[in-house]
Amino acid sequence: MHPSHCLEEERLTSYEPQMSIPPSHNPPAVAGRLSRVAPFLAMDVLSAAAAKERQGEAIVHMEVGQPSAAAPRIVREAAKAALDRGAIGYTEALGLPALRERIAQHYRETYGVSVSPERIVVTTGSSAGFVLAFLTLFDAGQRVAITAPGYPAYRNILQALDLEPVTVPLRPEDGFALTVEALERAGSGMPLHGVLAMSPANPSGTMIGTDEMARLAKHCAAHGVWFVSDEIYHGLTYDRPASTALSVDDDAVVINSFSKYFCMTGWRIGWMVVPDRLVRPIERLAQNLYISPPYLSQVAAAASFEATEELESIKAGYARNRAILLNELPHLGITEIHPVDGAFYIYADIARFTNDAAGFCARMLDEAGIAATPGLDFDPLEGAHHLRLSFAGSESDCREAVIRLKNWLR
Numbered sequence: 001m002h003p004s005h006c007l008e009e010e011r012l013t014s015y016e017p018q019m020s021i022p023p024s025h026n027p028p029a030v031a032g033r034l035s036r037v038a039p040f041l042a043m044d045v046l047s048a049a050a051a052k053e054r055q056g057e058a059i060v061h062m063e064v065g066q067p068s069a070a071a072p073r074i075v076r077e078a079a080k081a082a083l084d085r086g087a088i089g090y091t092e093a094l095g096l097p098a099l100r101e102r103i104a105q106h107y108r109e110t111y112g113v114s115v116s117p118e119r120i121v122v123t124t125g126s127s128a129g130f131v132l133a134f135l136t137l138f139d140a141g142q143r144v145a146i147t148a149p150g151y152p153a154y155r156n157i158l159q160a161l162d163l164e165p166v167t168v169p170l171r172p173e174d175g176f177a178l179t180v181e182a183l184e185r186a187g188s189g190m191p192l193h194g195v196l197a198m199s200p201a202n203p204s205g206t207m208i209g210t211d212e213m214a215r216l217a218k219h220c221a222a223h224g225v226w227f228v229s230d231e232i233y234h235g236l237t238y239d240r241p242a243s244t245a246l247s248v249d250d251d252a253v254v255i256n257s258f259s260k261y262f263c264m265t266g267w268r269i270g271w272m273v274v275p276d277r278l279v280r281p282i283e284r285l286a287q288n289l290y291i292s293p294p295y296l297s298q299v300a301a302a303a304s305f306e307a308t309e310e311l312e313s314i315k316a317g318y319a320r321n322r323a324i325l326l327n328e329l330p331h332l333g334i335t336e337i338h339p340v341d342g343a344f345y346i347y348a349d350i351a352r353f354t355n356d357a358a359g360f361c362a363r364m365l366d367e368a369g370i371a372a373t374p375g376l377d378f379d380p381l382e383g384a385h386h387l388r389l390s391f392a393g394s395e396s397d398c399r400e401a402v403i404r405l406k407n408w409l410r
């Protein structure tokens with residue numbers, strides 16, 4: 001008999017008696033800290049919209065922050081060539097040396113900032129970068145400042161790791177900009193261990209200028225606090241370029257991704273730039289958490305830096321969509337919109353229509369066929385009267401959304 005058969009039989013006989021035991025009435029519980037991890041409402045809206053599409057309805061998608069364009073042609077060609085070569089294996093946990101060098105070159109060319117490739121960590125999307133960063137920078141129970149409105153996963157990842165998010169409310173009259181004063185107002189006297197900044201921001205699109213970035217970094221350094229800068233929407237700016245925290249603070253932890261400007265959401269590939277003393281601890285974590293980022297995506301990502309022409313023309317499409325919405329929404333009564341310096345979202349105060357943005361979005365999906373994200377995803381305090389519209393889709397979708405909204409709000 002084949003040895004694996006023996007093994008299979010053994011397994012069946014040794015399990016059999018257990019199968020006859022009545023099902024337990026005391027099943028083990030899910031870890032308690034996960035009860036604090038909220039769902040990402042944008043993804044819930046996406047599944048509700050997909051269910052409607054399966055029933056034949058035409059939905060305009062403005063809920064999820066992902067480019068509708070495919071990854072650039074040369075990116076896909078680089079991936080195809082790698083597939084044809086065949087050997088797709090693990091890489092160094094910190095990423096392929098060639099990609100880390102190419103990212104370092106990007107910092108020299110784009111920002112005039114010199115970082116050594118050794119300080120670059122390639123990650124499986126910036127999402128994995130947050131997990132690596134938070135585990136490396138903070139011990140359980142430590143307090144990390146995040147903004148409201150802000151990207152919901154920060155709070156959820158922090159809570160999943162037993163860290164304490166400290167909400168920094170941003171004010172519409174400041175254009176939702178994170179400032180040292182906003183941090184001080186939120187500090188509540190207890191020490192912070194980290195500050196998480198984002199520029200351009202999700203959902204508001206607000207950018208932090210170089211001077212304020214320098215003030216924030218200096219404030220953090222003076223208080224012995226880690227300064228973490230999420231720069232995932234860099235490249236997607238409309239009037240002026242975004243500054244990297246590295247231009248004002250060599251000790252900042254910078255997180256970035258190929259998902260947004262580079263149109264590579266599904267490739268799950270991003271990077272971090274970290275101070276020298278973090279490289280080895282992060283490498284140890286990465287080795288154990290996921291061994292290495294995906295090889296194919298790394299090869300493809302390296303090619304994306306040569307796709308500027310194609311990527312800039314995709315960005316020109318976002319600029320047109322942004323102009324359409326900024327012009328048209330005020331005529332529909334959606335007037336409370338802040339700067340949208342960058343990224344591809346409109347974050348609007350819809351208090352004149354509702355105080356229940358989730359219900360409003362559900363009705364908008366049902367009655368107008370437009371999927372949008374309720375503000376509670378981004379702001380547990382003020383989000384109930386806000387809504388986020390993503391304009392990363394096509395121009396025709398954007399125009400269709402305006403027509404549908406006009407009929408629906410009338």
Ligand SMILES: Cc1ncc(COP(=O)(O)O)c(C=O)c1O
Pocket residue numbers: 065124125126127128151198201202230232256257258259265269270
């Ligand atoms: C501000 C911000 N950071 C990080 C992410 C995560 O992106 P990814 O894991 O695809 O790099 C997103 C996704 O929408 C985001 O909006």
